Amino acid sequence: MASTLTEHLSQTKSTSGVSEAAYAAFLSGPVSKWASWAIWGDKVDDLSVFDIAGRPWERLRSDVLILGGNTGLVGDGEMKRCGNFHTAGHSPDGKLRNSLRGTPLEGAFLSDVVKDYPTKDSGPLKRDIKNGAFDIRAHVVDPLLDELELLGSPDEVIVLLLGKETLNVWDAVMSHGAVPQSLLSRLTVVTGLPHHSKAGALAQPVQDLLASPLQPHPAAVAG
Numbered sequence: 001m002a003s004t005l006t007e008h009l010s011q012t013k014s015t016s017g018v019s020e021a022a023y024a025a026f027l028s029g030p031v032s033k034w035a036s037w038a039i040w041g042d043k044v045d046d047l048s049v050f051d052i053a054g055r056p057w058e059r060l061r062s063d064v065l066i067l068g069g070n071t072g073l074v075g076d077g078e079m080k081r082c083g084n085f086h087t088a089g090h091s092p093d094g095k096l097r098n099s100l101r102g103t104p105l106e107g108a109f110l111s112d113v114v115k116d117y118p119t120k121d122s123g124p125l126k127r128d129i130k131n132g133a134f135d136i137r138a139h140v141v142d143p144l145l146d147e148l149e150l151l152g153s154p155d156e157v158i159v160l161l162l163g164k165e166t167l168n169v170w171d172a173v174m175s176h177g178a179v180p181q182s183l184l185s186r187l188t189v190v191t192g193l194p195h196h197s198k199a200g201a202l203a204q205p206v207q208d209l210l211a212s213p214l215q216p217h218p219a220a221v222a223g
Contacts, residue, residue, distance in 0.1 A: 006157070006210040009064065009104040015154055016063035022152045023057035027081070031147055034071050036082040040097040045088035053171065059109045062151040068195065069112035069122045069169040077157045079118075086112045093130040093177045094128065096196040101205040103210060105160070109151060113161070113169050115143035122165045129172045136178040145183065158210075163195025167217070189217040 003011070026032055027050065037060050041049045050056055071084060072164070087093050100106050117139045119125050127136040148157065161167050173179065193209050194201055 003214055004211055004213050005158070006104055008147060009210075010212050012063050012154070012156075013061065013104070016061040017062040018057045018062050018151060020055075020057055022062075022150060024052060026050060026150055029150065030116075031143070031150055033079050034084055034115050034143075035109065035147065035187045036084050036086055038066060038085075038096075038100050038106055038110055040086065040101075043088075044090070044094045044097060045083075045086055047082050047086060047220075050082045060109070060151040062109065063156070064108035064158045064160065065147070066105065066108045066110050066162060067166060068112045068162050069166040070112045070125055071116070071118040078102070084112070091196040092195075095202050099196070103206060105206065105210070109161070111148070113166060113173060114139050122169055126169060126172050126174045129169070129176070136173055136176055137199045140173055141179055141183065143157070145214075148186070151152060153186075155186055156188060157186055159189045159193050160193060161189065162193060163198060166195060167191050188214070190214070191217045 026035075037056070039049050039056060040046070048054070056158055060216070068085075085093050085096060100108070114125060115136075117125070117134075125134070128187065129136070133196070147153075159171055190209070192205075194200065194202060194205055
């Protein structure tokens with residue numbers, strides 16, 4: 001019988017830590033402009049939780065990536081360092097915080113399937129992917145490889161997709177066959193969790209997913 005997601009994460013916790021050096025490299029590098037971690041302060045936008053003086057790497061894990069579809073446009077389009085999923089006045093980010101706190105997913109890496117390609121919604125993005133106007137290598141493959149290397153991630157990584165639209169973006173990318181098998185073989189893709197921006201509670205779906213058998217979504221989709 002397949003282990004639950006909670007059981008899997010319990011087994012891998014001891015080998016999924018993030019080193020101080022890896023965290024410092026993340027904080028000072030470009031990845032932190034589109035990514036962050038599943039830790040929050042009392043206020044969703046309190047980015048002081050990422051200050052190196054607080055030794056946040058001790059709370060993080062490198063074997064779980066929670067991904068949205070792509071970075072949304074905020075203000076002038078310039079993301080604050082570690083600001084993704086920690087946006088002032090964006091109540092869904094607070095819902096995500098409250099749902100992940102105290103669970104095995106706390107401390108996971110937060111990013112998007114599509115990196116450094118902000119759009120207001122996923123519609124134009126999916127059209128660009130479908131018609132070939134989108135550079136999958138530049139905005140999906142290379143930055144994901146950079147993230148895994150930077151974090152010092154293990155050979156097997158859980159990728160948790162947030163919501164149906166994120167799954168649609170993932171499948172659209174996979175349908176092009178541009179993601180190398182050497183990368184796909186490292187990823188155990190898990191679906192079934194609603195996006196935090198959707199109406200309704202998120203805490204119970206998180207608990208249900210953690211208690212369910214680990215059932216990977218197909219890593220590649222036929223074109």
